[in-house]
Amino acid sequence: MPILDSQLKTAWFxxxxxxIHLLGVVPVLEVLVERDPEAAAIAGPNPWKxxxxxxxxxxxxxxxxxxxxxxxxxxxxxxxxxxxxxxxxHLNRTxxxxxxxxxxxxxxxxxxxELTKKFETLMERAESYLKPNGSRADQQExxxxxxxxxTAGAVRALTMNxxxxxxxxxxxxxxxxxxxxxxxxxxxxxxxxxxxPWRSAGGPPPETPDVVxxxxxxxxxxxxxxxxxxxxxxxxxxxxxxxxxxxxxxxxNHLLEQLQPYLLNNA
Amino acid sequence: MTNDSxxxxxxxxxxxxxxVVPGGIYGHTTPSNMVPGAMPYFxxxxxxxxxxxxxxxxxxxxxxxxxxxxxxxxxxxxxxAAERQRREGSCFNHPTKRFVELAERMVELIDFADWAVFGKxxxxxxxxxxxxxxEKTKRRKVLHVRGAYHGTHAWCTPGKGGLVKExxxxxxxFTWNDPASFLRAVRRWEGDVAAVFLTxxxxxxxxxxxxxxxxxxxxxxxxxxxxxxxxVLDDIRAGFRVDLGGSHRHFRFNPDIACYCKAxxxxxxxxxxxxxxxxxxxxxxxxxxxSYWNSAVPMAAALKTLEILERDQVLPHLKSMGERLADGLxxxxxxxxxxxxxxxxxxxxxxxxxxxxxxxxxxxxxxEMAKRGVFFHPHHNWFLCGAHQAGDIDETIQAAEAGxxxxxxxxxxxxxxxxx
Numbered sequence: 001m002p003i004l005d006s007q008l009k010t011a012w013f014x015x016x017x018x019x020i021h022l023l024g025v026v027p028v029l030e031v032l033v034e035r036d037p038e039a040a041a042i043a044g045p046n047p048w049k050x051x052x053x054x055x056x057x058x059x060x061x062x063x064x065x066x067x068x069x070x071x072x073x074x075x076x077x078x079x080x081x082x083x084x085x086x087x088x089x090h091l092n093r094t095x096x097x098x099x100x101x102x103x104x105x106x107x108x109x110x111x112x113x114e115l116t117k118k119f120e121t122l123m124e125r126a127e128s129y130l131k132p133n134g135s136r137a138d139q140q141e142x143x144x145x146x147x148x149x150x151t152a153g154a155v156r157a158l159t160m161n162x163x164x165x166x167x168x169x170x171x172x173x174x175x176x177x178x179x180x181x182x183x184x185x186x187x188x189x190x191x192x193x194x195x196x197p198w199r200s201a202g203g204p205p206p207e208t209p210d211v212v213x214x215x216x217x218x219x220x221x222x223x224x225x226x227x228x229x230x231x232x233x234x235x236x237x238x239x240x241x242x243x244x245x246x247x248x249x250x251x252x253n254h255l256l257e258q259l260q261p262y263l264l265n266n267a
Numbered sequence: 268m269t270n271d272s273x274x275x276x277x278x279x280x281x282x283x284x285x286x287v288v289p290g291g292i293y294g295h296t297t298p299s300n301m302v303p304g305a306m307p308y309f310x311x312x313x314x315x316x317x318x319x320x321x322x323x324x325x326x327x328x329x330x331x332x333x334x335x336x337x338x339x340x341x342x343x344x345x346x347x348a349a350e351r352q353r354r355e356g357s358c359f360n361h362p363t364k365r366f367v368e369l370a371e372r373m374v375e376l377i378d379f380a381d382w383a384v385f386g387k388x389x390x391x392x393x394x395x396x397x398x399x400x401x402e403k404t405k406r407r408k409v410l411h412v413r414g415a416y417h418g419t420h421a422w423c424t425p426g427k428g429g430l431v432k433e434x435x436x437x438x439x440x441f442t443w444n445d446p447a448s449f450l451r452a453v454r455r456w457e458g459d460v461a462a463v464f465l466t467x468x469x470x471x472x473x474x475x476x477x478x479x480x481x482x483x484x485x486x487x488x489x490x491x492x493x494x495x496x497x498x499v500l501d502d503i504r505a506g507f508r509v510d511l512g513g514s515h516r517h518f519r520f521n522p523d524i525a526c527y528c529k530a531x532x533x534x535x536x537x538x539x540x541x542x543x544x545x546x547x548x549x550x551x552x553x554x555x556x557x558s559y560w561n562s563a564v565p566m567a568a569a570l571k572t573l574e575i576l577e578r579d580q581v582l583p584h585l586k587s588m589g590e591r592l593a594d595g596l597x598x599x600x601x602x603x604x605x606x607x608x609x610x611x612x613x614x615x616x617x618x619x620x621x622x623x624x625x626x627x628x629x630x631x632x633x634x635e636m637a638k639r640g641v642f643f644h645p646h647h648n649w650f651l652c653g654a655h656q657a658g659d660i661d662e663t664i665q666a667a668e669a670g671x672x673x674x675x676x677x678x679x680x681x682x683x684x685x686x687x
Contacts, residue, residue, distance in 0.1 A: 211625065
């Protein structure tokens with residue numbers, strides 16, 4: 001039942017926020033490039049790999065392939081460039097554009113300037129979708145899919161880094177949950193609470209889930225992720241359908257609430 | 268969810284509620300805890316062991332208002348006693364004679380009780396009992412079983428909103444039926460444990476009920492005596508359904524304080540706590556009141572309910588009907604190739620499918636039963652009442668055979684795995 005207060009503006013808060021940036025926010029580029037032609041054009045037609053890392057902390061590699069863009073946890077040493085942030089705080093301030101921030105170190109790569117520029121442009125475009133009221137009505141579908149993808153990574157980041165959450169997850173039922181938008185081929189993510197740290201990813205679950213949490217449409221998903229939804233009413237109305245292991249859904253719902261202070265910090 | 272739903276009136280009323288009530292319906296009766304859209308949301312009226320929802324659909328009731336209805340909805344004698352008192356008045360500047368009569372009755376019925384007090388809900392009593400234990404022992408810690416439900420107050424609510432760490436700073440847990448776990452907790456907080464809270468059997472939400480092992484109860488009772496810890500029996504769910512003298516008699520242990528509520532007044536709002544003589548002074552020092560806590564109508568209803576429970580031998584009847592129901596359900600499940608477990612005391616049963624741990628089959632089965640006029644909760648233990656007769660149980664089993672068949676057809680491909 002941790003209520004986040006100023007005391008938590010500590011090293012682990014910064015570490016958690018940095019992990020959310022890398023594991024949650026950066027992967028929304030997968031959705032962006034898949035669904036937004038302009039973003040796909042920015043990513044360009046040719047394959048590239050860009051690593052982002054914090055020493056002794058989280059790391060991801062962005063893979064631009066012929067058929068899309070994927071964000072994978074960990075640094076791929078064959079990346080064209082690897083951007084190293086000195087500390088979690090350095091990364092957070094860079095992502096938040098908080099004042100004058102020194103650029104990250106580039107470990108390798110002749111093309112790092114070009115890739116860094118691509119990455120910055122893509123992230124700016126992603127932010128225009130992610131910010132509340134920042135996207136047009138016809139872009140809501142993309143925003144909802146991005147928020148869903150962000151959730152998958154952010155939850156994992158939270159369980160890896162937030163000390164209060166780490167205590168709490170010991171009491172959360174072990175199981176596999178799927179969150180999806182619409183009942184058809186809409187965007188979905190899965191979260192496996194049995195592993196330590198939790199595993200999660202975009203796409204269909206690796207096996208039959210214990211619980212399915214389904215948002216009727218993008219507007220419901222957005223309201224939920226923006227913390228603007230009365231969940232009891234939404235479930236009663238059928239706007240959110242929960243099928244299967246209810247305690248797992250409840251626990252995830254509570255965990256998502258604990259993401260809010262980090263996301264607000266990032267807004 | 269559409270207007271052609273068999274629950275369209277329920278849904279329409281929910282829409283109205285949603286405009287003016289957070290959650291639409293909150294607490295334990297929220298649709299979120301059942302199968303939204305496929306079970307009723309609002310009740311209209313009840314009689315005996317049946318009730319009707321706002322769509323006019325009739326149900327054999329196996330929740331009984333989540334327990335309070337122990338004799339049947341609108342039991343004529345209880346209603347008459349309540350009505351008689353209502354004509355005299357209910358809420359005065361003083362308690363009425365019913366207050367004394369009911370306290371005397373409780374002390375007479377419950378073997379260890381030397382005194383009784385009254386509130387409105389279970390949480391009123393458990394929280395007050397915790398304070399009495401602290402007042403008596405001058406200690407801080409409270410131990411209870413992990414996953415046990417003791418009410419809605421901050422120290423014990425299963426909800427997560429609006430809490431701060433300090434709310435639970437003195438609350439520690441141990442594992443049901445694990446004496447070693449209990450002893451570890453006592454040793455860890457040696458000299459600082461005021462109370463141990465125990466339900467007579469373990470009835471957590473979303474899983475089977477578990478009866479106590481004699482060793483577990485003996486260890487707890489002996490340790491509490493030795494360490495001067497107050498043993499509080501939370502008999503709110505099972506009280507007056509398992510044993511008229513309190514569930515501790517059935518399970519053979521001796522608490523210091525016991526809390527009751529659900530089955531006490533057949534649906535009228537009252538709860539009670541009783542305790543030993545040596546806690547009387549501490550009890551007198553812990554402030555206890557509420558605007559309606561002395562209301563005479565629920566006390567008149569409680570007196571009549573207790574009288575009928577004893578006179579008509581209702582509890583043996585509940586046991587017999589519960590056993591008939593459990594036996595019938597297990598056989599009906601087997602007939603359809605489904606393994607079914609019915610756990611808990613016969614009067615408070617809960618059905619689970621060992622081949623589906625995530626309760627998805629419970630949800631589907633409850634929906635099928637609601638279609639057939641039987642209200643089974645998918646996630647919470649059920650309750651029988653005195654109005655359930657053999658014919659009602661047999662009607663239920665017949666419906667269950669069809670319900671299990673529909674379930675078996677639906678889950679056939681997933682029968683070997685726990686699956687959504």
